[in-house]
Amino acid sequence: MDKDFSPITQQNRRAWNEIADVRAARWAEKLPTDELRTAENLPSEVRAALGDVSAKRVLHLQCATGEESIALAALGARVTAVDIADRQIELARQRAVDAGLDVAFVAADVYALPSHLQATNFDVVYTGGGVMTWLPDLVRWAKIVERALAPGGRFVLVDEHPVAQTLSVEDGRIVMSDDYFQCGRVVEGEPGWTHFNDRGQATEPKYEFVWGLGEVVTTIAATGLVIERLNEYPTSVEDQEWRYRGAVANAIGLPGMFLLVARK
Numbered sequence: 001m002d003k004d005f006s007p008i009t010q011q012n013r014r015a016w017n018e019i020a021d022v023r024a025a026r027w028a029e030k031l032p033t034d035e036l037r038t039a040e041n042l043p044s045e046v047r048a049a050l051g052d053v054s055a056k057r058v059l060h061l062q063c064a065t066g067e068e069s070i071a072l073a074a075l076g077a078r079v080t081a082v083d084i085a086d087r088q089i090e091l092a093r094q095r096a097v098d099a100g101l102d103v104a105f106v107a108a109d110v111y112a113l114p115s116h117l118q119a120t121n122f123d124v125v126y127t128g129g130g131v132m133t134w135l136p137d138l139v140r141w142a143k144i145v146e147r148a149l150a151p152g153g154r155f156v157l158v159d160e161h162p163v164a165q166t167l168s169v170e171d172g173r174i175v176m177s178d179d180y181f182q183c184g185r186v187v188e189g190e191p192g193w194t195h196f197n198d199r200g201q202a203t204e205p206k207y208e209f210v211w212g213l214g215e216v217v218t219t220i221a222a223t224g225l226v227i228e229r230l231n232e233y234p235t236s237v238e239d240q241e242w243r244y245r246g247a248v249a250n251a252i253g254l255p256g257m258f259l260l261v262a263r264k
Contacts, residue, residue, distance in 0.1 A: 005136040005137065008136060008186065008207045009084070009109055009111070009136070011204070011205065011206065011207060012084070012134060012206050012207055013084050013085055013086075013109075014204050015202070015204040015205065015206040016064075016083075016084060016085035016087075016088060016206075017085045017086060017087040018201075018202055018203065019201075019202050020085055020087035020091055021087070022201055022202070023064065023065055024065045024088075024091045024095075027065060027067055039071050039072075039074050039075045040071070041067050041068060041070070042068055042071045042072070042075075043128075043158060043257075045158065045231070045233065045257075045259050046126075046156065046158050046259065047075075049156050049158075049229065049259060050072075050075075050124065050156055053072065053075050053076060053077040053123075053124060054075065054076030054077070055076060055077075055078065056077050056078065056123040056124055057077075057078050057080075057121060057122045057123045057124070057150075058072050058077040058079045058122065058123065058124045058125075058126060059081075059082070059117060059122040059124070059125045059126070059148050060072060060079060060080070060081040060082070060126050060127065061082050061110050061125065061126070061127040061131070061145075062082070062083060062084070062110060062127050062131040062134065063081035063082060063083045063088075063092065063105070064083055064085075064092070064129075065088050065091045065092050065095065066081055066083075066088075066089075066091070066092025066093075066095050066096060066103065066105060067095070068126075068128070068129070069081035069092065069096070069103050069105070070092075070095060070096055070099050070101050070103060072103075072126070073096070073102060073103050077124070079102075079103045079104065080103075080104040080105075080106065080117065080122075081103055081104070081106070082105075082106045082107075082108050082110065082113065082117070083105075083107065083108075084107070084108070084109050084110065085107070089106070089107040092105045093105050110135070110141060110144065111137070111140055111141070111144065113144060113148075117148060118144060118147045118148055119148075120147060120148065120149060120150050120151070121148070121150060122148050122149055122150060122153055123149075123150060123152075123153050123154070124154050124155075124156060125145050125148050125149055125153070125154075125155045125156070126155075126156045126157075127145075127157055127159075128156075128157060128158035128159055129158065129159065129160075130159065130160055131157075131159055132159050132160075132209075132211050132216060133160075133165070133208040133209055133210070133211075134208065134209070135209055136186075136209055138211060138215065138216065138219040139219055139222075142219045142220050142222070142223045142225075143223055145220075145223070145225075146223040146224065146225055146264060149225075149264040150264070151264055152263065153263070153264045154228075154261060154264075155220070155225060155260075155261070155262045155263075156259070156260075156261055157216075157220075157259070157261075157262075158257065158258070158259045158260075159257070159258060160256070160257060161213070161232060161233075161255040161257055161258050162180065162210070162211060162213050162216075163180060163213075163254070163255045164235065164254065164255060164256055165178065165210065166178040166179070166180045167254065174251060174254070178210070180212060181212065182210060186207055186208070186209060187207070187208045187209070187210060213258060216260070217230060220260065220262055221262075224264070225262035225263065225264055226262060226263050226264075227260065227261075227262050228261045228262060228263055229259070229260065229261040230258065230259070230260050231259045231260075232255050232257070232258050233255070233256055233257040233258070233259070234252065234253060234256055235251045235252065235254045235255070235256030236256050
């Protein structure tokens with residue numbers, strides 16, 4: 001019998017709802033509304049992997065406040081975007097209206113998508129930017145992705161490299177502070193979001209899950225999706241600034257991001 005992760009999922013929903021306005025404000029500081037309409041808000045590596053998405057049906061999972069969803073629409077895609085946090089979806093809808101672009105935003109748990117989003121309708125399923133750590137069950141998730149894709153459709157996943165999640169800075173040195181191989185375990189986090197600089201406004205705890213790169217790739221392949229690419233990238237300047245404060249010079253050669261493309 002599958003383990004019931006719903007209490008953890010609901011707590012994470014509360015945590016994301018609580019931080020939604022802070023997150024949106026941080027994005028707005030660096031991304032004014034008139035800049036939302038450009039595809040530049042997607043990483044260049046993702047834009048290259050996606051190719052031409054004009055008029056294609058794209059499902060964006062775990063979309064947060066919708067900046068990348070809107071960028072996909074700016075590329076001409078017909079975008080449906082999903083996030084677990086109701087408040088994030090409200091903010092995303094308003095951002096799309098302000099940008100003058102059409103995106104169908106849906107508030108839903110990725111494990112409980114409406115049936116019409118699991119009906120092999122999409123040319124592309126995309127997810128990226130801090131998503132894997134919120135998934136309690138990789139097998140169920142991968143099957144949902146596979147079902148949503150039309151034959152010949154592609155899955156594009158970009159995320160923080162799991163090695164980076166095991167590292168921290170102590171006394172100006174980068175050290176391994178976690179066990180990379182304890183995959184699937186639940187990590188209960190304290191309230192607060194360092195990378196959003198919430199300034200003490202967050203009070204809800206959250207739960208994260210640890211997955212190794214091999215487990216992610218193998219689980220996706222087991223659905224029958226054909227892995228076409230797996231690229232690894234060094235730590236970006238932005239990641240160096242928030243994760244490796246005080247030890248930036250030593251972070252340049254560390255893995256920071258990976259990108260996977262698979263086809264149905």
